[in-house]
Amino acid sequence: MPWTKIYASRTEFEKALKDSPGLRGITYKEAIREATAQLLSADKSVFVIGEGVDDSGGVFGTTKGLQEEFGKDRVMDSPLAENGITGVCVGAAAAGMKPILVHMRTDFLPISLDQIVNHAAKWHYMFGGLLNIPLVIRSIIGRGWGSAAQHSQSLQAMFMNIPGLRVIMPATPYDAKGLLIAAVKDGNPVIMIEHRWLYDHMGHVPEEMYEVPLGKAAVRKTGKDVSIIAVSHMVHEAVQSAEALQEEGIDAEVIDLRTLKPLDTGTIVESVRKTGRLIVADTGWKECGAGAEVMAKVAEAGITLKAPLVRINLPEAPTPASPVLEKAYYPGKDDIIEAAKKTTGHGKR
Amino acid sequence: MTTIETSETRYLQVINEKGEEDPSVMPALFEADFRRFFETIVLARTFNQRALSLQREGRIGTYASIWGQEASQTGSALALSAEDWIFPSFRESGVLVARGYPMWMLYRYWAGDERGMSAPEGMNIFPMSVPVGTQIPHATGAAWAMKLKGHKKVAAVYFGDGGSSKGDFHEGLNFAGVFKAPCVFLCQNNQWAISVPRSSQTAAKTIAQKAFAYGFEGIQVDGNDVVAVYKAVKEASDKARSGGGPTLIECFTYRLDDHTTADDASRYRSGAEVEEWKAKEPLIRLRLFMEKKGWWTKEYEDAFMKKAQDTVDAEIKKAESYGAPDPADMLKFTYKELSARQAKELKERGW
Numbered sequence: 182m183p184w185t186k187i188y189a190s191r192t193e194f195e196k197a198l199k200d201s202p203g204l205r206g207i208t209y210k211e212a213i214r215e216a217t218a219q220l221l222s223a224d225k226s227v228f229v230i231g232e233g234v235d236d237s238g239g240v241f242g243t244t245k246g247l248q249e250e251f252g253k254d255r256v257m258d259s260p261l262a263e264n265g266i267t268g269v270c271v272g273a274a275a276a277g278m279k280p281i282l283v284h285m286r287t288d289f290l291p292i293s294l295d296q297i298v299n300h301a302a303k304w305h306y307m308f309g310g311l312l313n314i315p316l317v318i319r320s321i322i323g324r325g326w327g328s329a330a331q332h333s334q335s336l337q338a339m340f341m342n343i344p345g346l347r348v349i350m351p352a353t354p355y356d357a358k359g360l361l362i363a364a365v366k367d368g369n370p371v372i373m374i375e376h377r378w379l380y381d382h383m384g385h386v387p388e389e390m391y392e393v394p395l396g397k398a399a400v401r402k403t404g405k406d407v408s409i410i411a412v413s414h415m416v417h418e419a420v421q422s423a424e425a426l427q428e429e430g431i432d433a434e435v436i437d438l439r440t441l442k443p444l445d446t447g448t449i450v451e452s453v454r455k456t457g458r459l460i461v462a463d464t465g466w467k468e469c470g471a472g473a474e475v476m477a478k479v480a481e482a483g484i485t486l487k488a489p490l491v492r493i494n495l496p497e498a499p500t501p502a503s504p505v506l507e508k509a510y511y512p513g514k515d516d517i518i519e520a521a522k523k524t525t526g527h528g529k530r
Numbered sequence: 531m532t533t534i535e536t537s538e539t540r541y542l543q544v545i546n547e548k549g550e551e552d553p554s555v556m557p558a559l560f561e562a563d564f565r566r567f568f569e570t571i572v573l574a575r576t577f578n579q580r581a582l583s584l585q586r587e588g589r590i591g592t593y594a595s596i597w598g599q600e601a602s603q604t605g606s607a608l609a610l611s612a613e614d615w616i617f618p619s620f621r622e623s624g625v626l627v628a629r630g631y632p633m634w635m636l637y638r639y640w641a642g643d644e645r646g647m648s649a650p651e652g653m654n655i656f657p658m659s660v661p662v663g664t665q666i667p668h669a670t671g672a673a674w675a676m677k678l679k680g681h682k683k684v685a686a687v688y689f690g691d692g693g694s695s696k697g698d699f700h701e702g703l704n705f706a707g708v709f710k711a712p713c714v715f716l717c718q719n720n721q722w723a724i725s726v727p728r729s730s731q732t733a734a735k736t737i738a739q740k741a742f743a744y745g746f747e748g749i750q751v752d753g754n755d756v757v758a759v760y761k762a763v764k765e766a767s768d769k770a771r772s773g774g775g776p777t778l779i780e781c782f783t784y785r786l787d788d789h790t791t792a793d794d795a796s797r798y799r800s801g802a803e804v805e806e807w808k809a810k811e812p813l814i815r816l817r818l819f820m821e822k823k824g825w826w827t828k829e830y831e832d833a834f835m836k837k838a839q840d841t842v843d844a845e846i847k848k849a850e851s852y853g854a855p856d857p858a859d860m861l862k863f864t865y866k867e868l869s870a871r872q873a874k875e876l877k878e879r880g881w
Binding site: 262264269270275305308446 | 863
């Protein structure tokens with residue numbers, strides 16, 4: 182399937198285009214912009230609000246030009262107040278609107294935690310099911326350029342713990358568009374976490390509106406020796422590591438979780454049952470993280486494993502600003518390769 | 531140096547503590563309107579007294595009394611139209627009773643059954659906010675949504691003097707000012723945030739004046755004068771409905787009871803202060819005013835009291851005979867639709 186394919190670079194996509202002229206290549210940021218524009222056109226109750234959504238950069242290009250196209254009543258910046266704006270969007274959603282709230286950094290979500298956790302996540306329950314909060318909160322993981330401790334965090338695990346929320350982390354342009362559309366139509370509060378390093382990534386994206394169902398993982402590469410389950414940017418590292426491992430005779434399966442809440446337990450369990458080995462590569466921290474939950478699902482399924490499970494995460498420290506330290510801080514494909522070699526050294530392949 | 535701008539904070543009282551009216555500000559109201567005010571206050575007070583008794587008997591949980599604040603609550607609720615949306619705090623029984631919210635559901639709620647807060651369809655009332663002040667941005671958002679949709683509706687939000695110190699207050703009012711959201715901010719200044727007096731809540735002379743900094747009008751009204759409250763809220767909601775933006779109304783009133791049934795106010799405020807405010811409570815002046823007009827007699831009051839008590843008795847009976855909630859509701863209402871994992875959990879738990 183063209184949409185499951187991850188292209189390592191723009192050149193690779195252009196090469197693929199020669200063989201399949203039917204492919205339509207746009208970047209991850211363009212996919213988000215296209216989804217937003219189509220949602221705004223299709224549904225009058227959708228609006229976009231957030232710091233910087235109407236400026237010339239347009240939140241790294243994801244909202245660029247939308248205000249000119251749809252007007253100031255539908256795409257707007259707001260007074261500077263993360264928690265207040267989130268509360269305003271909760272109220273607007275309760276009154277029948279479908280806000281897409283953009284917090285330019287995932288780090289701004291903790292400022293809005295009261296409204297997200299104590300209100301957005303609770304109202305459908307507290308209303309006895311009478312009212313939905315169809316609120317999508319887009320947020321972005323920063324990386325590089327000294328984003329550092331307060332502008333780079335991967336906080337998905339915080340939201341995975343809260344009943345009432347959904348958490349999505351698209352890794353490809355196809356999923357960025359399809360998941361955003363599905364999230365807006367879902368009717369529940371959805372936390373969408375994007376990754377700044379993915380914005381210029383190119384892939385096949387159909388022009389029409391389509392949905393990627395929430396709660397469904399994607400198998401990016403099938404394999405029999407080890408399951409590499411990855412999230413967001415780490416999916417790209419995993420795909421590259423699987424290619425390198427293949428050359429060394431290790432057949433890795435790569436799964437892109439796409440949705441972290443609800444997790445696609447079926448796909449996870451099926452894969453690990455087949456391979457007996459598991460590596461989880463996450464963009465965030467280890468303890469009580471997304472990887473821990475994936476492992477818990479595997480443990481609960483009672484699968485006989487061939488090797489100890491491995492988690493690849495950030496070191497137990499805030500993100501440094503120095504490029505030297507940053508380089509040491511972030512795990513990548515080499516860490517996955519090393520882990521895969523180690524884990525496949527256990528037991529029979 | 532020059533003066534760029536000055537602000538003025540108005541105070542509105544129509545009927546004073548002696549039951550005397552100020553004809554220059556009296557709105558066009560008739561006998562039936564005053565009877566409606568009187569009867570709604572009596573009904574709200576009856577609901578409240580019975581709630582306090584039920585709590586003492588262990589038949590409901592902790593309850594927040596509205597005694598002394600009935601005029602602020604009923605006068606404002608009656609001034610709003612049925613299509614307007616209401617965002618109450620936890621101390622708003624009078625608002626809900628005035629809007630015709632089923633009292634049996636309120637008793638269920640205070641007995642710990644959340645189904646009591648699922649307002650009947652078309653009632654346009656949000657669940658009461660137990661967290662302090664967080665409902666303020668919600669009301670701003672709902673009001674703004676109504677404006678975007680072109681509806682001529684208003685969102686009215688209730689909070690206390692304590693809530694006015696929260697960041698939510700600032701963020702909600704600031705946003706409403708910028709976007710001209712059709713919102714009426716109703717501060718129920720009852721002088722005490724549990725044990726913190728109004729003087730320790732803000733160095734400002736009034737809470738009403740804070741609106742000035744957000745670019746819209748704030749007014750302080752005598753919160754124990756039902757007519758003043760009614761008039762101010764009517765004017766503010768009409769203004770909001772016609773595109774004039776938000777208004778902050780500070781209802782200057784007094785909480786005669788403890789903060790909740792879990793509190794003992796005698797530990798932090800004087801009996802003399804409470805007695806002083808008891809003389810100013812809303813029903814006394816309304817009774818005096820109506821008597822002078824020939825609209826009140828003891829027989830009228832006794833007959834209505836009896837009716838109110840019978841109504842409340844029947845509501846309590848209904849509340850207490852209502853079936854217990856189903857544990858499956860916990861999972862059923864967490865998301866719009868039941869997830870596969872929740873369906874599995876329902877089965878595993880035998881719900």
